[in-house]
Amino acid sequence: MLAESSVAIVREADIVIARQKGRELAAAIGFSSTDQTLLATAISEVARNIISYAGHGEVVLSGIEEGGRRGIMVVARDQGPGIADPELAMRDGYSTGNSLGVGLPGARRLVDEFNLASALGAGTTVTLKKWLR
Amino acid sequence: MSVPILKQGDILIASIQSALSDRDLVELRDELADRVGRLRSRGVVIDVTALDVLDSFATRTIRGIAYTAKLRGADTVVVGIQPEVAFAMVQLGLSLEGIDTALDLEEGLALLHAGKAERARRK
Numbered sequence: 001m002l003a004e005s006s007v008a009i010v011r012e013a014d015i016v017i018a019r020q021k022g023r024e025l026a027a028a029i030g031f032s033s034t035d036q037t038l039l040a041t042a043i044s045e046v047a048r049n050i051i052s053y054a055g056h057g058e059v060v061l062s063g064i065e066e067g068g069r070r071g072i073m074v075v076a077r078d079q080g081p082g083i084a085d086p087e088l089a090m091r092d093g094y095s096t097g098n099s100l101g102v103g104l105p106g107a108r109r110l111v112d113e114f115n116l117a118s119a120l121g122a123g124t125t126v127t128l129k130k131w132l133r
Numbered sequence: 134m135s136v137p138i139l140k141q142g143d144i145l146i147a148s149i150q151s152a153l154s155d156r157d158l159v160e161l162r163d164e165l166a167d168r169v170g171r172l173r174s175r176g177v178v179i180d181v182t183a184l185d186v187l188d189s190f191a192t193r194t195i196r197g198i199a200y201t202a203k204l205r206g207a208d209t210v211v212v213g214i215q216p217e218v219a220f221a222m223v224q225l226g227l228s229l230e231g232i233d234t235a236l237d238l239e240e241g242l243a244l245l246h247a248g249k250a251e252r253a254r255r256k
Contacts, residue, residue, distance in 0.1 A: 013154045019186055020152065037185060037217035041225060044188040048155075092226060102189045106225035 004062040007047075009076075015047040018059040025061050026072050030132055039072065039130050042110040045103040046076035046126045054080020054124065064129070071112070071131035078125075083118040090116065136161045138168060144176040144245055145169065145207075146238070149183050158194040165198055169205045176245035177202045180238055182213030192227045199232045208248055210234065212241035 005025070007018040019040040026036045043059060050057040057078025064073045083089045092105045104126070108114040113129035135157065139146040145168055147161060165177060179195060181187065187195075199209035210233040214222075222228070235241040 012156060016152050016154050023185070034217045034220060038221050038224060040186050041188050041221040044186055045225070048188070048190060102226045106189065109224045109226070110221060
């Protein structure tokens, strides 16, 4: 672990804080300006999901190293109601809320690795990784 | 963080200065809808040059502004979408379909004036 910081997601203004912190960390690790933007946008989507569906949670940002490559890991975690059908939630255009339904599937396209772990009543954890090219 | 809205003739210019929260965006939408009617504006320019992220909520709200303004008789042009932001929007699967865009404020204003001239000619 190179660096780790956690941003509590309680109010919608925290979405902006989380993506700004993510961008700062990505810049410090050496990501290009384009990759910083892609990552910040992905963080914005997963953080908004916390507000929209769980009410509150946290976003943990870490610098990571694996097999000689460096990257950034974003873990968005909540103790909300969970997602009944994670596969459906990953489908473009699907939304149970009042949204475009691009959040999770869109965020997946902005990063290199994406993992969604959720179960009804057990909260949701979305893990994103992006590697330095 | 509220967005300053300038009036230039019958055009309103919303110049976003820094990162906006969801609430700021919704306030901007309501404020613009109100002023378009009050000031009898025919055009709206939303300058997003300062925005480093346009996520799904922001895009949806900007679309809402443009459609609302249209119903109130004004055309909207979104100007200043940064190249990285445009790239991220495409990856995310977002578009501003049916909404005029321009590279910067100057071009956006030219586009609105051209639209007005076109309408006057057709009368």
